Amino acid sequence: MFIFGLTACGGFQQLESNHDFGPQPTGYKDKITAYYAYVLKDPESAKYRFGKPYKAYTNAGLAVGGVVSWSGWAVDVQINARNSYGGYTGFESERVLFENGEVYKLPYGYAQFSQVY
Numbered sequence: 032m033f034i035f036g037l038t039a040c041g042g043f044q045q046l047e048s049n050h051d052f053g054p055q056p057t058g059y060k061d062k063i064t065a066y067y068a069y070v071l072k073d074p075e076s077a078k079y080r081f082g083k084p085y086k087a088y089t090n091a092g093l094a095v096g097g098v099v100s101w102s103g104w105a106v107d108v109q110i111n112a113r114n115s116y117g118g119y120t121g122f123e124s125e126r127v128l129f130e131n132g133e134v135y136k137l138p139y140g141y142a143q144f145s146q147v148y
Contacts, residue, residue, distance in 0.1 A: 043090040043097040043143050052086045052147070056104050056129040059084055063108055063127050066134045073113040080122065082107035084129065086147040097143075103130040105146070 056062065060081050068074040088102035106129070109122040126144070128135045 042093070043145075044099050045145075046088055046099060046102060046147070050088075050102065052088075053103055053131050055084050056106070056132045059106055059127075059129065062129075062134050063106065066127065067110060067112075071110075071112045072115055076119070077110055077112040078122075080109040087128070088145055088147065089128075090143040090145070101128065101130065101135065103128060103135060105129065105144075 060079070063081070064077070064079065067077060071077055084104045084106050086103075087105040089100050090097050091100040106127045108125050108127055110125060111119050111122045114120050
């Protein structure tokens with residue numbers, strides 16, 4: 032019954048067709064590599080496979096109204112780097128979000144991710 036009450040309230044907010052996502056990030060490969068230099072245990076060993084930037088947005092959970100919590104550009108990237116034991120982990124998929132041309136980290140996560148075509 033409680034779940035029905037949440038879904039009956041509306042759902043996830045969508046953006047207007049003329050929404051401004053900000054500028055497409057330039058130099059995004061260098062910015063992503065610099066970001067992961069602080070995250071990876073052995074950033075010098077990292078090998079990257081970069082996708083192309085695309086417009087996207089995220090929504091907060093339905094418990095808080097499903098409002099848009101972020102909008103901008105996203106880049107899918109695969110990273111293979113050495114772990115603490117010196118072995119490569121294999122390529123792992125990540126999604127890097129950009130806001131105003133810079134890497135943006137979501138502080139609390141998101142309930143839904145949407146790519147805009």
